[in-house]
Amino acid sequence: MNTETTNTERSTQIMHTEKQIEFDKIKNIWKNLAITDYAKECIQNTEICLDEVELRNRLRDTTNSKEMIEKLGTPPFQNITEIRDIMAIGQKGDCLTPYQLERVERVLVVVERLRDYLSRGKQFYNSLAYYDENLDALPELREEINMKIRNDGVDDRATDRLFDIRSKMISVEESMKQKAEQTIRNNKECMADTYYTLRNGRVCVPVKKDYRYKIQGSVIDKSSTGSTYFVEPAGVAKQYEELALLKIEEENEVYNILYTLTAMVIYAIPVMEENMRMIEKLDFIFSKGKLSVDLDCVEPQINLERKIELTKARHPLMDKSISVPLDFKIGETERGIVITGPNTGGKTVAIKTVMLNAYMAQCGLHVSCKAANISMNSNYLCDIGDGQNISENLSTYSAHIKNVLEILKEVNKDSFVIMDELGSGTDPAEGMGIATAILEELRKSNANFLVTTHYPEVKEYADKTEGIINARMTFDKETLKPTYRMVIGEAGESCAFYIADRLGMPKEMLENAVTAAYGKGAISNYKFKNDNLKKKEVKNVIIKKRKYHKDTKLSTLYTIGDSVMVFPDKKIGIVCEPVNEKGVLRVQVADKKIYINHKRVKLLVKSEELYPEDYDFSIVFDSVENRKIKHDLDRKYTDEVYHYDIEK
Known part of the structure; x- marks a missing residue:
């Protein structure tokens, strides 16, 4: 496998993790707080930092920028991508336009304001404030551009010569207009209108067709009907030639000014480059401070002891007014936590909250906690959601396993893993x-990990295994609502029975359900409120919990006619074939017979308690046709063949 392929896989894994823990959404919020394209690109490419010194520097910058924003307001920034294009034009030897020079001047104004902003931060002994020494507002260049360029053009007073030329041009233009007006006044009977007009840039008078030859001058244009001629009077024509010469002089003087300013900009390019580099760097740093302010975050402590401790942590994307703070700790005596609890109880949000805050911290960002002490991790690995990939025709479970195997391949003692x-x-x-x-496998890797599950056996495993501890998401049994609080050190319990109780299930049914799930002795652990509801009359059945010993043979576990419950659907069935040597028995459920592993079956009522001795089970398991054939076989010869209905 080449390096390029390895980098591609790593990038894919990082994108997968960021999407699952919703760091991609944090990045989108973060990018909107940056001004320059460079800072936005840096945000998009931000990854966890694996160098302790560098990470502490990044966090310090975030803290300092937040402090300055809170005390001095938002710093002045401007997107400077256009300025780089302008400087590239100047370096090619092309003359910059007035518009482009004004853009340069505006950036220098931003530099000056940013220097002033940073200088004011020195009163708080903020280290970011000393970046002002790396900024040069180039006051001479800024003043020169400001004096000579106005409103996307060269100012009249840019030079004395330009002012003189433009003054003469105004004088000549005014004289041309006066001569045209005088011609109109002196020849009113010949004019089609009382006003002069401009045609093709020339001052003309509107002359009626019949009087064309009474007015000395050149015909410049005529009306669409041909009844009016637009004539440039002879005296005006001479002045037009003078104006044309003045415009050539003006153009030359303007280019002279623009080339002089362009040369000054080119000379200042090294300083400008440093200014822009600092603006982009500071924009990125201050964007982290803005994010911390907007999400109400704090600076985390960083440790190398594989410990993560969060106080009043919350998911930064959740509404703070409804988000329930989370207290969390891992890494001191245990490496793994198994979280259990009811559905919609906040298990997934809890593990996302922990990893997202840890991930943000290792990217140099503040975290949405009251306090945090977070370890550096070599990588972040997660499996959340169904991960179904239709294009690859993967089932939900297959996608999970594929992702889990990738995680186990990458995990090491410095990893942080979450699995939902x-x-x-x-x-x-x-x-x-x-x-x-x-x-x-996760325990053997010695990584820190968080998993959620509903399996009681997994709770028992966590309870008995060193380095792993249970945790639960609490549930209010009175309101039937989750409280979104995590209690570390206790396993969660199922709330299905309490929910059924509050929704009106009779107590007898609830007790039967508890007995079927956990045994008759577990009933005392539940306090149901629904005692006074009217219950349907049901046959009293004594349900016995059968105890098995290690030397019990599989074939004796169940006998034909036993009433059993089939999991996970919890359907009631009757055993029609006992357990074979592979641990599989056959059960009739509704109108069909199924083979099933004995581990997925629980005994409800023994056959001897349901049926009399020597009961004919063919009544239950055989079809009417088969029973009739068997009856004929018992009393006489017949050509019919008895079939045991395998399919049913």
């Missing part, structure tokens, strides 16, 4: 096994 709904998307028993295996 670990082991979901497949058979619960097998998914639980996969989840446990993944956790074990």
Whole structure:
């Protein structure tokens, strides 16, 4: 694998992580706070910093810029991409236009204002303030352009000679107009109108067709009907020639001024380049301060001890008024946390909040916490969402596993990993096994990791395994709403029974559900309020929890006729074939028979408690046709063949 391919894969992985933890949205907000194209590009390309000294410098810059913004307001910046193009034109030897020179002058004004802004920051002993020494407003060039260029043109008083030329031009033009007006007054009967006009840049008088030869001068134009001729009087023509010569002199003088100013700009290019470099750098730095102010963030502490501790952390994209602060700690005695709790309880938001804040800190940004102490990580790896890829025809589970395998390939002791709904998307028993295996690999890597899950077996694994601890998202049993608070050190419980209780499920049904899920002894752990609701009459059935010993043979686990519950759909069925040597039994559910692993089946009622001794189970499992054939076989010879209906 070549270096280019490796870099491409790394970039793809980084983009994937940033999108899943929503750092791409943070970048979009951040970019809108920058002014220059360079700063916006730097923001887009920002990655985590792996050098401790460099990271601390970046965080210090963010803190200093935030401090100056809070005390002095927003600094003056301007997008300077156009100025680079203008300087490139000058370096080619082309003359800059008045518009381009004005753009240069405006940038120098920004430089001067930025110097003043930074200088005022010195009173707070802010280190960013000393960048003013790297800015040169070039006052002579700025003053020269300001004096000679006005309103996208060369000012009349740019030089004495230009002022004299333009004054003469005004005088000649005025004289031409007066001569035209005098011609009109002296020949009113010959005129089609009482006003002179301009035709092709020449001063003309409107003469009626019939009087054309009474007015001395040249015909410049005529009306569309041909009834009016526009004549330039003879005296005006002589002055027009004088005006043309003056315009040539003016043009030469203007070019002389523009070339002189262009030469001054070219001479100042090295200083201008340094100014622009500093503007772009400061724009990037101050954009981080603006982001910190807008998101109400604080500077995090950085450690190399693999510890992450967040106090009152929140997701920066969530409304602060409704976001519930999160207290979080990892890395002191444990490397992994398994988070459980009800759906919509905030598990995904919690792990995103932790990683996003850690990621922002390692990019040199402040974090949305009251306080934070964050370790440097070599990489950030995550698996959130279904990740389904239609173009590659991957199922949800396949996409998860593919992503998880990539994570396990990249993970090391300095990594930070988050995984949401670990082991979901497949058979619960097998998914639980996969989840446990993944956790074990993460534990072996010694990386810091956060995972969410619903599997009780995974909770038990975390409880018994060194280096891993349980956590839960709390749930208000009174209001049936999540509180979005994390409690580290405790495993979450399912709230399905409480929700069913509040929605009106009878107590007997709830107790049966608890018994089926956890055994009769677990009923005492639940306090249901729905005791007084009217219940339907149901047959009293004693449900016994069967205890198995390690030496119990699979074939004796279930017998034909046993009533069982099939998971994960929780459908009730009747055993029609006992467990074979592979641990598979056959159960009739509704109108079909299915093969299923014994681990996905729970005993509800033994057959001897449901059916009398020597009960004919063909009544339950056989079709009417088969039963009739069997009956005939028992009493007489018949050509019919008895079939055991395999499909059903």
